[in-house]
Amino acid sequence: MKAAKQEVFYMRVSQMLIPTLREVPAEAEVVSHKLLLRAGFIRKSAAGVYTYLPLAWRVLEKIQKIVREEMNREGGQEVLMPIMQPAELWRESGRWDVYGEELIRFKDRHDRNFCLGPTHEEIITDLVRGEVNSYKQMPLLLYQMQNKYRDERRPRFGLLRGREFIMKDLYSFDRDEKGLDISYKKMYRAYSNVFSRCGMQFRVVEADSGAIGGSDTHEFMVLADSGEAEIVYCENDDCSYAANVERAISAVGEDSSNEVPSRLQEVHTPDVGTIEELTSFLDISAEKTIKTIIYSADDEIIAALVRGDREVNEVKLYNELNCLHMELASAEMISRVTGGNMGFSGPVNLDICIIADHEVKNITNAVTGANRTDYHLINVNAGRDFEPDKVADIRMVQAGEACPYCSSPMTGARGIEVGQVFKLGDKYSRALEATFLDERGKEQYIVMGCYGIGISRVLSACVEQNNDEQGIIWPGAIAPYHVVIVPINVKDNDQLNMAERVYNTLSDNGIETVLDDRQERPGVKFKDADLIGYPLRITIGSKALESSELEVKKRSSGDIVMIPEENVCEKVKSMLSY
């Protein structure tokens, strides 16, 4: 069939819904939120719930297209699953009771319980257990992109932490761990491609698997100072160790000092309740002190010991304790259990479960609280003066510490989590009885993995990473349009004609262009162009008419080049190459 010549519609800014704002709405705090509001990409409907205006939707569609291509390339098949999900499935997996307030629940007219899907493990597993019965049908990779719902206690940062958001989830189904490894590697590769193609600076880090369990999990972090997640990575380029600090480990140095254990002594330390006060009072380094933090874990009170210059990593501690709830003990609780006020706790003669970090046992002649208000102990030595019930890695790794693999120093950074890949194993297939028959006719649980990308989060993370004082700077691959043409004076017919001619040339060659035909002074249009962040701006004024040369300005660098009108297509294409 011969394709009909596509009718050309002018994308005239005067007719487009791009409501830019001069002033920043008071509700916005982070830069991406401010800029997306100001540049006319989004509007809020409720806390954490946004309408995507035309520009934002174009960006989202481009991100989705990239994701789709990479998923399909690895053999993913796209489906669309319900947002409205029956409670029965969630009861079956056990998560109806576990998920808590974050799950948005409601009833239909027959009083049946439903929820808005925060994720789709239940639905997809239900589908697959019905349709997949043989090892011959696997591996199977199914994915979907759509709105998901989590009733965050505190939505914030605009699109970065909303209650309604667009997410891509892919689920892999394999016959065994070996198959899962392959699927996992495919997704890892696909994700790297996705974020590279989107023009983002990112890093893949090892992450904590959380309550979901499972063996391997990696997070894809877009590097940005405003990011909520803290990561460390090895400075040695050949090593590539990188991890979320919740998970990160570091090399434990051996005790190199030849110090001999001295006699345990109690010293009077009035009002010295913090490590900082302690080190200046006794004139010692914080590395010689032991910090004793009292936690209430389920019904038990425990003490966590780390070196004075370290922090307790509560995620690690939580995993170590294997408890349901854990929180810092109250001041009263501490006094009751230790006999001294908060700030004077220590492991010696402390009759509760003690978990010590590896570093703690390496300190010779340490200083700790005496479990007696206004007193500390000096020359405390693990093994002699106290015996931890458990020695484990429970400290928060800090920038500058040695890499656990190559001992190079590690750097700290902040990131926005835009994707996570997860080996689920048989957690859901067991709960939901999703099985298949192997070659020998033996029934086995399907081995699953899940892999998410926060599509709408990618949009704002991209803005978070690519902006300046003037506004957004879109990477070419996901910019809402590639080029804006700005005629200086639209009342000048020659300028307008030239602008339309250039518009047609570019559009006919597949370059996404808008024509700013508004009757505004040039300054207004320039400001809007910078704010919205079109990669290229072509200005057409009297100079262009005289010389037949077009002024093309690159948003990212601010560079201006003059190009003859007849070369505009190839030149623009090369400037856009991404």
Add this chain to the structure above:
RNA sequence: CGGGAUGUAGCGCAGUUUGGCUAGCGCGCUUGCCUUGGGAGCAAGAAGUCGAGGGUUCGAAUCCCUCCAUCCCGACCA
């Protein structure tokens, strides 16, 4: 969920302490004139249940009570 704050025109804000005529200002919007290379100027306009409900009072944006919404810090975050 704990702590803090805010809610007045599309956006940003003043007015509330000490109740008082017709609720203001800047930006934006409409019309006209003028201007056209970085958010111009002049003139004339439109636009508000002062978050909602109740109460006190001759009279409430303003005082009291209740509720709602939004933001910030914290806690939380398969």
